[in-house]
Amino acid sequence: MERWHAITGVVVVYLIITLLIGLAAARRTSSGVTGYVAADRRFGVLPMYFIVGGTVFSAFAFLGAPGWAYSRGVAVLYILSYGVLGIAPWYFAGPRAARIGRERGIVTQAQLVCARFPSRPLSALLALLSVAAFVPYIMLQMSGAGIVFNAVTQGQVPFELGAALAYGVVIAYVLIGGASAVGWTNVFEGVTMMVVAWGIGIYLPMELYGGVGPMFERIAEARPELLALPGLGPDGQRWSWGAYSSAILSSAIGLMMWPHLFMKAFTARDERTLRRTVVLFPTFQLFLIPLILVGFAGVLFPTPPPTADSILPHMILTTSLPAVVVGLFCAGALAASMSTGDALLHGAASIAIEDGISPFVRLGEARRRMLMQVLVLTVGGLAYWLAILQERSLVWLLLTAYGIIDQLAPPVYAALYWRRATTAGVLSGLVAGIATTVFFFVNPALRPYEIHEGILGLVVNLAVLLAVSLATPAQRVAHTDAFTVEAHLPAETTA
Amino acid sequence: MSRRGALVLFWTWLLVATAAVTYPGVSFANRVRPFLFGLPYVFVWVAFWVASAFVVFAVADRRLERDRDGEAS
Numbered sequence: 001m002e003r004w005h006a007i008t009g010v011v012v013v014y015l016i017i018t019l020l021i022g023l024a025a026a027r028r029t030s031s032g033v034t035g036y037v038a039a040d041r042r043f044g045v046l047p048m049y050f051i052v053g054g055t056v057f058s059a060f061a062f063l064g065a066p067g068w069a070y071s072r073g074v075a076v077l078y079i080l081s082y083g084v085l086g087i088a089p090w091y092f093a094g095p096r097a098a099r100i101g102r103e104r105g106i107v108t109q110a111q112l113v114c115a116r117f118p119s120r121p122l123s124a125l126l127a128l129l130s131v132a133a134f135v136p137y138i139m140l141q142m143s144g145a146g147i148v149f150n151a152v153t154q155g156q157v158p159f160e161l162g163a164a165l166a167y168g169v170v171i172a173y174v175l176i177g178g179a180s181a182v183g184w185t186n187v188f189e190g191v192t193m194m195v196v197a198w199g200i201g202i203y204l205p206m207e208l209y210g211g212v213g214p215m216f217e218r219i220a221e222a223r224p225e226l227l228a229l230p231g232l233g234p235d236g237q238r239w240s241w242g243a244y245s246s247a248i249l250s251s252a253i254g255l256m257m258w259p260h261l262f263m264k265a266f267t268a269r270d271e272r273t274l275r276r277t278v279v280l281f282p283t284f285q286l287f288l289i290p291l292i293l294v295g296f297a298g299v300l301f302p303t304p305p306p307t308a309d310s311i312l313p314h315m316i317l318t319t320s321l322p323a324v325v326v327g328l329f330c331a332g333a334l335a336a337s338m339s340t341g342d343a344l345l346h347g348a349a350s351i352a353i354e355d356g357i358s359p360f361v362r363l364g365e366a367r368r369r370m371l372m373q374v375l376v377l378t379v380g381g382l383a384y385w386l387a388i389l390q391e392r393s394l395v396w397l398l399l400t401a402y403g404i405i406d407q408l409a410p411p412v413y414a415a416l417y418w419r420r421a422t423t424a425g426v427l428s429g430l431v432a433g434i435a436t437t438v439f440f441f442v443n444p445a446l447r448p449y450e451i452h453e454g455i456l457g458l459v460v461n462l463a464v465l466l467a468v469s470l471a472t473p474a475q476r477v478a479h480t481d482a483f484t485v486e487a488h489l490p491a492e493t494t495a
Numbered sequence: 496m497s498r499r500g501a502l503v504l505f506w507t508w509l510l511v512a513t514a515a516v517t518y519p520g521v522s523f524a525n526r527v528r529p530f531l532f533g534l535p536y537v538f539v540w541v542a543f544w545v546a547s548a549f550v551v552f553a554v555a556d557r558r559l560e561r562d563r564d565g566e567a568s
Contacts, residue, residue, distance in 0.1 A: 077541045081516040084548035088509045213533030220527050227535050229525045245517035279556050282549035
C-alpha cells in the first residue's frame with residue numbers, strides 16, 4: 001500500500017464519521033423553519049461551545065495563523081488577541097437577543113434588527129450584505145480543504161476532488177439536517193481540530209528544535225525582528241502600530257456581528273447556556289497558541305514552503321511523520337474548514353430566504369424550508385465553481401468583508417440598547433458606514449495612521465446614526481421597551 | 496462581591512484588556528526576554544490576557560447567576 005493511500009484512508013474515515021453524525025442529528029429536528037434554521041432552540045453548553053469555537057476558527061486560522069507567524073512574526077498575536085475581546089459583550093447581548101428571538105419567533109440577525117426597526121429595505125440590505133460577505137468566505141474554506149488534501153497526498157488527490165469530497169459531505173448534512181446537523185458535526189469537528197492543533201503544535205518544535213524554548217532562543221538570535229511587536233507587514237517591512245491595533249479592534253467588533261455566528265444565539269436552549277458558552281470560549285481560543293508555535297517552527301526550517309500559508313502542510317510532509325499522523329493532520333485542517341463552511345452555507349441559505357425573500361413574498365413554512373435547501377445546493381455549487389476558477393486573490397475580499405461586517409454592530413446594539421434610535425437613523429448610518437469603509441478600502445493611502453477601514457466606517461456610521469436618530473421622531477416607548485429593558489423574570493424555563 | 500461589583504469587574508476587565516493588547520499598552524510589554532514557559536515575554540503577555548478572560552468571565556458569571564436564581568424563585 002502506498003503512503004498516500006493510508007493518508008487518504010484516514011481522511012475518508014473522518015469524513016464518513018462526520019457524515020454519519022450529521023445524518024443522525026438530522027433525525028432529531030422538527031420539519032419547520034425553526035427546526036431547520038435554529039435547531040428548535042435546543043442546544044446545551046457542550047454543543048454550543050464547539051459550535052461557537054468551530055465556527056469562529058476556520059481553515060484561515062488553521063493555515064493562516066501559522067502562515068502569519070512564519071512570515072510576519074509576532075504580528076500574528078493580533079489573531080490571538082481579538083477573540084476574547086470580541087465575545088465579551090456577547091455575554092449580555094447574546095442572551096438578550098435569544099430572549100427576544102424566543103418571544104417573537106426570530107431566527108436571524110436581520111429579523112431581530114428589523115423587528116425593532118421595521119423596514120423592508122433594511123432587511124433586504126442586511127440579507128444582501130450577508131450573502132455577499134459569505135460567498136468569498138465559503139470559497140476560501142473550500143480552497144483550504146482542496147489545498148490540504150492535495151498537499152498531504154502529494155498531488156495524488158487533485159484540488160478539485162479534495163474540495164468536492166469535503167464539501168460534498170458538508171452539503172449533504174446541511175441539506176438534510178440544517179442547524180442540528182451543523183451543530184452536532186461541529187462538536188466532532190471541534191474536538192478533531194483542537195486535538196490535532198495541540199498535538200502538532202507541541203510535537204513539531206520538540207522534533208525540530210528540542211523544545212519551544214530552544215526554538216525561540218534560535219529565532220531571537222537569527223531573526224530578532226520577528227519577535228518585536230507590531231511584527232512585519234505584508235511587504236516584509238515593520239508593520240505599523242495603527243494597523244496592528246485597529247486590526248484587533250475591527251476584528252473584535254466584527255466577530256460576533258458575522259450573521260452566521262450571530263444567529264447561533266437563537267439555537268441555544270436558554271440564556272444560561274449562552275452565558276456559559278461565552279465564559280468557556282477563552283479556553284477554545286487558546287488553541288491558536290500551538291498553531292502559532294508551528295508557524296514559528298517554520299522560520300528556521302531548512303526548506304521554504306511554496307507560500308507562507310502552506311508552511312504547516314509543508315513541514316508535516318517534510319518531517320517523516322507516520323502516514324496516520326499526516327492523515328489526522330489533514331482531518332484536523334478539514335475539520336477547521338468544514339465547521340466554518342457549514343455554518344456559512346446554512347447561514348447564507350437561511351438569511352437569503354428569511355430576510356431577502358420572506359418580507360416581500362408570502363411563503364408557507366414548508367415552502368421556505370424547501371427553498372433554503374435549494375439555496376444550500378445553489379450557493380454551495382456556485383462557491384465551488386468559483387473556488388475552482390480562481391482559488392487565490394480571495395483573501396482581499398474576506399478582509400473587506402470584515403470592515404463591512406463591523407458596520408452591522410451599530411444597528412444590532414442600537415436595537416438592543418438604545419431607546420432613542422430610529423429606523424431612519426439606523427438605515428442611514430449603515431449606508432454611510434459601508435460607503436466610508438469601501439472608500440477607504442479602495443483608497444488605502446488616505447487612511448490616517450493606517451487605521452483599518454472598518455473602524456473609520458464605524459466612526460461615520462455612529463455619527464450618522466446619532467444625528468439622524470435624534471433628528472427624527474422617537475419610537476413608541478411600549479415598542480422600544482420590549483427590546484431595551486431587561487425582562488424582570490428571566491425566561492430560563494423551556495417548554 | 497455585589498452584583499454591581501461583578502459588572503464593574505467585567506467591564507473594567509474588558510477596558511483594561513483592550514488597552515493591554517493594543518497600542519500603546521502593549522508596547523510596554525514588547526520584550527523578548529525574560530522567556531516564560533519557553534515563550535517570549537510579549538507572547539505570554541497576550542496569552543495571559545486571553546486566559547484572564549476565562550477567570551474574569553467565570554467569577555462575574557457566578558456572581559450574576561446567583562442573582563438571577565434569586566429573581567426567578
